[in-house]
Amino acid sequence: MATTPELIDRPRVLVVGGGYVGLYVALKLQKKIANAGGIVTVVDPLPYMTYQPFLPEVAGGNIEARHAVISHRQHLKQTELIQGRVTSIDHQNRTAVVAPADGGEPFEIPYFDVVVAAGAITRTFPIKGLADEGIGLKTIEEAVALRNKVLERIELASTMTNAAERAKALTFVVVGGGFAGIECITEMEDLARAAVKNNSRVRQEEVRFVLVEAMGRIMPEVTAAQAEWVVEHLRSRGIEVLLNTSLDNAEGSLKLINLPDKTPAQEFEADTLVWTAGVQANPMIRSTDFPLEPRGRVRVLPDLRIAGDEGIIDNAWAAGDIAAVPDLTGSGLPDGTCVPNAQHALRQAKRLAKNLWASRWDKPMADYKHKNLGAVAGFGEWKGVANINILGRIGLKGGLAWLAHRGYHGLAIPTGERKVRVIFNWLLGMTMGRDTTQLLDLDNPRGAFVAAATPAPKPAAAPAPAAEPAEAKAPVTADAK
Known part of the structure; x- marks a missing residue:
């Protein structure tokens, strides 16, 4: 274990994660804790919070990418910020291990209170080829990459003469029929339409969008009638909607199967595969001594204190997608917990900050209750x-x-x-x-400079001309002497 870097030596509220919950807890507590002689510390591998409901609009080119994120440094002026990842928590000894984002040696950080707000990551399944061919929609980087790929594929296809390769380039597949998947595929389709209008070498009917959903309906957050209308709306735009269908293989051609009878559904090639089929609690929570529920989330009471079978765990709090927060309105998930969305996370963060501050002064705490x-x-x-x-x-x-x-x-x-x-x-x-301007080489920003700074190879010296054969001399005769 590396030596702990120079940190502010005060009673610390350690906030694990700088997303919805982490940002708002720090915003609400940083001044109060500082005035009381303590410090709020946020540990996150990213220097910003991502407003994830805007990722589809970033992918569709409606929002500038930087405007969908909120800088920690700019808004958490009285918070100690550490760019890294909490890899484990030993709450019994009030310490956490942090792995710096730059790959440096991990170090321990002590704390008085801990707020677990590490959120969720994309949930995937062991499908062949998915890790190599797919992309999610959970980060701002993925949204930017999707926008550029849609534009790049359309531009590239416009000069292709091979029909199969052209069809592959113009086929875009989204797996997952929840809010993220539907908003993603519709924003991408809108972007593609705008790009095709500017390119006379591509026809709109050549562009293919396919939505794959394992359930018999999409968007469980809306009514059945609304979900049916959404399917009709998608199909009216030329988007293929495949219900009760699952992705079986992503190596080479995409292979889909009908789930009711487990028979092959379709097989085709696509250059773009987007995976939006759900999330799961950040696995870092497994490296703690906190109690977890069957879905892998940390167990909390309605007042957002972590608690297990043996009772409340003092000075430990959690909220957001990583926590199983009871939904006191009765309108949550079947297991009685809140739906993992931004609406709940933002409000839970504000309630958690109030309750944590109240606990410092032995004042009453309120339960989180919010009707969707x-x-x-x-x-x-x-x-x-x-x-x-x-x-x-x-x-x-x-x-x-x-x-x-x-x-x-x-x-x-x-x-x-x-x-x-x-x-x-x-x-x-x-x-x-x-704006349908494509940004190139974001994954290789030094390419142009490296090419310019690399000396051009010297041209090979021209081969010397072959020696001409000497002319045969006439033999000397006596007459010539």
């Missing part, structure tokens, strides 16, 4: 679906649902400056159109 306000989804410009639970259930679709989606998330993204940037993104897009 509904669900809103955008399917590209002026298209969407919404299920709003205000003064009764209100179902919306089309342009009104799209406006509800943008209104809600425009207000929900943290910090005022990010709200302004996002709203101006939208206004520019509505007045000037979608």
Whole structure:
């Protein structure tokens, strides 16, 4: 174990993760804890929080990528920030092990309170070829890569003459029919339409989008009637919707199977495979001494304190996707816990910060209870679906649902400056159109410089001309003497 780097030596509230929960807990507590003589420390491998509901719009080119993330340094001025990953927690001894993001030696960090807010990661299955061919939609980097790949594939296909290779380049597959998958495929389809309009060598009917969903319906967050309307809407845009279908193999051609009878469904080639089939609790929680429930989430009480069979664990808190937070409204998951979404995470963070501060002064703490306000989804410009639970259930679709989606998330993204940037993104897009400029070589930014700085090979010396054969001399005769 490496020597602990120079850290502020005060009673520490250690926040594991800088996502929704981590950012808001730090925002709400940093000044109070500092004034009380302590310090809030956030450990996260990234220097920003990602507002994940905006990832489909980043992939579709409607929002600038940097505007969908919130800088820790810019907004957590009184918080100690460590760019790294907590790999284990020993709560009995109040220490955590941190692996620096730069690959340096891990070190221990002591704390007084710990807030487990490491969120969730993409849930995958052992499907051949998935790790090599697929991409998720959980990070800002994945969203940017998707946007560029859609544009790059269309541009590349426009000069292809091989029909099979051209069809492969213009085929885009999304696995997962939840909110993330539906919003992803519709935003990508909108982006592709805009790109095709600017390229006369590609026809819209050549571009193929396929949605693969293992269940018999999509979007469980909305009503069955709304889900059926969404399927009709997708198909009206030329998007193939395959229900009760699973991806069986991604090596070479994609192989799909019908789940009811386990028979082959389709087999085709695609250059783009997006995986949005669910999330799971960050596996780092398994390297702690905290109690877990069957799905791998840490067990908490309604007041967000970690608790096991033996009772409450003092000075330990958790919220968000990594925690099994009881849903006291009765409208959550079948196991009685809150749905893992941004709406709950943001509100749980605020309640956790209030309760942690109250615990410092032996004041009463309140339980987390929040009735789901509904669900809103955008399917590209002026298209969407919404299920709003205000003064009764209100179902919306089309342009009104799209406006509800943008209104809600425009207000929900943290910090005022990010709200302004996002709203101006939208206004520019509505007045000037979608930006379909492709950014090249983001995975190899030094390529052009390396090529320029590498001396060109010297041309090979021209081969010397072959010697001409000497002319035969006439023999000397007596007459010639």
